[in-house]
Amino acid sequence: MADGGFDFSPGAQVPLFGAAGQTAATSALSSAAYRDSPVADLLKADSEWHKSTVKAPKLSLFEPNLGEAFARAVQVRMLGGARKALIQSFGTEPQPVVEHCLAANRIRKERDVKLTFVMGVFGLLFLPGLLLWLAAFQLRRSLAGAQSKRAGALGTTVLVAAGGLAVLFLIKLPFTGFWSIYLRAMVIAPVIGWVWARQICETTAKDLRERWEGLLTGGAVGAKIPEAVPQNPNETSAERLRQGLARLTAEQRSNLVFYAGPKGILGMGTRWGSWHLAEELVPADPGKEINPFRSWDVIRAIHDQLRLLERGPLHTGGFPTPSVNHWVVAPIGEGSTEVGRPEDSNTDAFQIKGHEIQRICNEQQFGSGNRHYLGVQFVLWDGQLVITLMVTVTVLHHTLRVEVTGHALGPVHSLFTTKPEAKKKEVSKSVKFWETKEVALPLVEPLEVVRLAARAPLTWFPPILDYLGGKVVLPEPFGLRHAWAAKPWRHRFMADDALRAATPVLRVVHQAAIRVLAENGVNTENFGTRSTFLSGAVQGATPSKADVYDA
Template sequence: MHLEFDHSGSSLGGRIRLWCLLIFVICAPWTQGPTGRSPESFDGSPVVAALEAWLLGPRWRLWADGPVDWGVLVYQDLKFVLFVALLAFFASRLLNKGVLNWPRCLAAGVLPSILVGFIPATLTVSFADFPPVPQLFLIYVFPLPGLVFGLAVGALLALLTLGRPGRLAGRSIGAARASIRPGKRGVGMTTAQQVRAPVGSVQGDVTRYLCAGAYIDEKFADRVVEEVLADEISAVAPSPDVDLEAVARHCLAAREIRYPRDLRLAGAFGVVALFAPLWLLFVAFLVAAAGQADRRRSLSTRGQRHPDERAFLRVGVQAGVLVLVAFMFVTGFSKLPVHGILSWLFGTYMSGIPAMLASIGAALYASMTMMRHDLATDELLRTTLSREAFAWPALPLVPRGDWIKDRLAAIRQAQDGNVTVYSGYTPFMGYANAQSNWKLAVPLLPAERPTGGPRPDAPTPFTVAELVDHVRERLGAAVEGDGAPGTGDAEVSGSLLIEDRVFADGATIGDDERFMSDQDLAPVMRLSPDAVQEIILNPTGTVRHYLALHLPLWGGDVVPSVFLHFSTVGDTLHLRCSNHVLGPVAADYHLVDRLRDPLTPERRRELLLGALSRTGTALFEAPLKALRHARFEHRHGKRMEHELAALTQDPMYDLGARLSIREMALSPTYFNYFQVTDAERIISSVQLHTLAIIRKFLDARGFDTTDLRSQQQTIVNQGIIQQGGTSIVGNQAVGTGASATQNAAGHPDMAAASSE
């Protein structure tokens, strides 16, 4: 989690100045204690003791104890000035990015502390003639004091700007809380934070965005393959207006494209690890810092500015400075008596030249590999996943393997089926969490005789299946008659889909012949009309029927769904309604609509710099990723062996879907205000027409609908029905300008009102 700070105020700047003042006091001569251990700590060498006194925590002084001490005083003061300058530099970098969190604050304190110890020490050891010192002294003097002091300085900065860990602080604390607070209009969704992203407008856009996400978001592609495709026995959770097979195929293709890249990066990783393992940290820092060289704070507040022509010049200068600093470090460190495994770890053998060359070469090779991969991915997105090119999508080829083809067939069956086999407590897998729900119970009593009118005929009995058929037939025409909302584009709204959907608990259907097949491992995802009719008439156990209505909007990026369950118990009709809204997929997946063909020079520079900044992370992850990909078939075989054994031995084996591909990619925010209002309008329209259709159905068959009308009005106006219990409401006012007062108990006016 990070906080976006408003730099125009003075509060944060004042805290930074207070931080600097506290550091000035901490490093003052009246605050600093003894410089460290006694001169006898390291074989009684006075040179070593002096070196320790010069290199430990930064301090400043205004006077010297003698003529010889003036050199030490000037050295300490210059080092303190360098330390403060580095602190200011790193703090300004954090402020320019507008991001502060505990790890970044700690880094802002640790890096300057280590640098003011390493750089002067390297120069001193390189150009001065000191006697040999123990290796333990090197470990103590260089990293440890700077690390401890830097952590303290960074923690002080974090406490002043952020507060305690886990607590939000700063000028924009309200906005930060709003950005992580679930929105009113949907569980897990919020409208408090604006996200700039292209919006869907054509039916099928959501499938295209998810296919693009396979190449943009590596974790998404890995989860689809590892947790959905490779789980052959489990059911698949369908979602409206999504071609799940196309998404799965693109996820497989994206992994195959990334595998050669990971192999090359793993090779670069291995070369550096062979020559000097600790230099891997330098390689990662070098490419990350070089990639951030052009990330200056832009004055543009309404759009994104691409890097200019001098971007790579700034990258080269920053990389050159870092290489020069590393060369000074390794040159000085190689003069110290470091031998054995420490010499290999630090790369100080042969004056550090092999380690330097291997690290620089690996950094260049890894950066070029990432750049080529990102350019190829960008070309693939522009040429095959744009709205124009995706009109007739050519699905990518899948790796060889009969089980993959069978699993894709199961995904296709689930997409076209009418069954959802779920795992866990909530059955509505693939449709997002419930936004709201309500239920009502209507007594099936004969209609009352109208005053002065003839006695009505006896009520005509009906079955739940007849009611479901009647609602299905009337509801589609009623909702479409209201008009589907959109953004002004006739193609924004999709087609209304009304279906019978059966929900079954995956842990209880292992012996149910309706859901198990001798040919397939996964449960059956489509039931015959007769089987669905039987479930409608007998709503018991862990298998239930719902009449589902879906209307994909905004190219399928927003899908309101209403699930209606009907049942009769004795002389009472029960109706349960559950409302769901599938929100937009992640904003990054929509960026495919921003790409223009051909590739512009500005976009090319942005791609290359982005690839450079991600090279360090990709380099460290590449060996494990390449190994996991190479052993994918082996791991899948072992997993299936264990799953099949559990299936035959455990009578409560869970066959349900544990996650949904569509929900896996949900964005935490909506992109447009009208996406929310359109979804609300559809849900309100379905609720209104459903109740009206049921009321007319019962009226036509001679049943009393007085109670239903009362509950209908409550749902339409408030969306809440209280059944049973006691509700105590104090003073309450409704409407603009309304007011309410509450009288004390026993007031004579209240007693008079009660008696009336």
């Protein structure tokens, strides 16, 4: 039912942008949709395990910038009709990010409508001259893009020479009458169109940069997407978009996650620590048997105690309210490029039902199949740090094993947190030449105007534009958060928070488990001794690659 026409939302809703203190990471990722830096910069932000690629353009004149490529790639991947399953973005809200991508594409679409009109009036009617100018700019762009500075200088020389020949062409022509007028207009009209196009591009660039800066400075920047609100019952495209956003939110709330070997749990980060409490189940009274109990009984007691983590004997701050959830963890290969979410009677809107979770907890502890974990998750630093501690209980023969593993997802890459820099240069004053002053430069350079004007008519045909200009291919399996997450261990306080969380959680888990064992007639002496040892060992915890076995 999750992929049909089911309406996940009860009605008109206000998007919860950056709920639960997740504004920083969400705003940082959203700002990428408005950026005008080179698209290759996105490759620098890739995490260790997830690499995106940029398809090279056939003609560099049609190459997108970072914002154009990012917004289109995210929109197609998150809302496309044939899209694959997504990985949850812990620490962020993906819907606002997608909405900002839609809003950025809408702003650029409005600009491209105006540029297409300019190209039609000053380009299509004077097509030979337009093609000559575009060829000169393409040659200049190709040569300047080379690593050799001489090639860049040569490109400038070629463009200047082309302009000089155009001037000579205007002065003296071998034709008279109508053709002489048309040939002169053929050279002049694209230049006039370029001046008009520059004003259009400058206005749009200013708007995009204001939104980019507003998101990173905490301004109230909303994503305006009126095309997502159906105006009448027959407007199927708006209804499809609205349902796509609702499906995205429902998938974000899914309680099924995927373990990809050394990559860890996708969306939660790699496993950096693991602590095991495994002892034999021996009756406390040799003359009696142990009261029968199941793994779910232990997990339920641990769950109740973990929900009280924010309470403490002293008024000194401490834990914020954690998120405690039951997770079903599915194993996938390290190199898997897609994941699958079940759609059967045991699931409802991407959520695995409670009775199925309980069955997995009690029965699927050995061999193939999914496993059950109880997770306690802290979203800190405005969503920049996600600490997840996963608890699993298994009973094999006479041995009960309680395992606690630590996962940490670091902040989004610094690329997404950089603010726009004003374009200016320092020049000498005209009178007091020994002093300098800063002069503001246009936001859009001359070559950038040509690129935007050349791309504008093709934006109506995205596949053709992707073929000519290239595009970004997002890493799979894709999730907004983990694809561009940095390691938390480079930030001293973030590393401290991750390490400090392990000790109290481990102790709460052990106390709850031992209490259940004692209530059911189990001798807890060995469990208590082992728990004391682990409580001392966890205090000296250091992050490691626990999923990389040196065998």
